[in-house]
Amino acid sequence: MLGEEAAIYEPPVLTSRAMNPPDTEWLALEAGLKPGLRQTLGAQHLPGLERRVARAGFAMVMAARPVQFPGREPEEVAYVARTRAHAELLRDAEARVFPSPDPIPLTDAHLAAHAELGAALGFPRCCVDAFLTRLRRGVTTRARGGDAPEVFVAVEDALAATQAKPLGRLNHLLFERRVRFLSHYPCRYDCAESATYAGALFEETRRRVPADADAMRAMLCAPLALTLEGRVSDAANAPPGALVLDFSEF
């Protein structure tokens, strides 16, 4: 069964149109590093996004209905791409697995839709495949058994698959602060395809806003811990059971 928030992406929390730090997902689209993006946002932010899309010459289509998670306001789901056809492809792929309060029975068709959505968002095939493995197992079911938040399970699997040092540019865990060069769960913290993408996006960010890019790099390269509750915490005082990610190399 799919959890209600089962997704390979971690949507940024869009609280303001002001971009500080820069919106790297948008920058990746502008630079042609990714073919499309998905954005959830409060209805009051829609006119601003529409203007931004128009200025950039991109296309945008909306999901048929808003999405709502417990304790949160309903959010609109927008699909933005360089062409209308690609925006529609994103919308139509996700329509088949749209987040729902009721668990969706997992079928081959759902897995295929998730794979199509991941590819259309530009995520590496290896990372999409790792996500599909977690979907089949249950996104909140740990490989060793027992339950944990989706993010914890994804990070635990990626750490277990990592063979070299975890790369700070693949640190996706500061997304609530919008400090990231990766918007998907990597299959491992030395995933070559993700590292190439995140490195290119860092360079692009650095060309435009060098000071911001360097500050983001420094933040991403600090070790951190992820608690069993799915919260990011200080690596030096990690509670029992937490995963420690030794991000020190970029």
Ligand SMILES: [Zn+2]
């Ligand atoms: Zn990968």
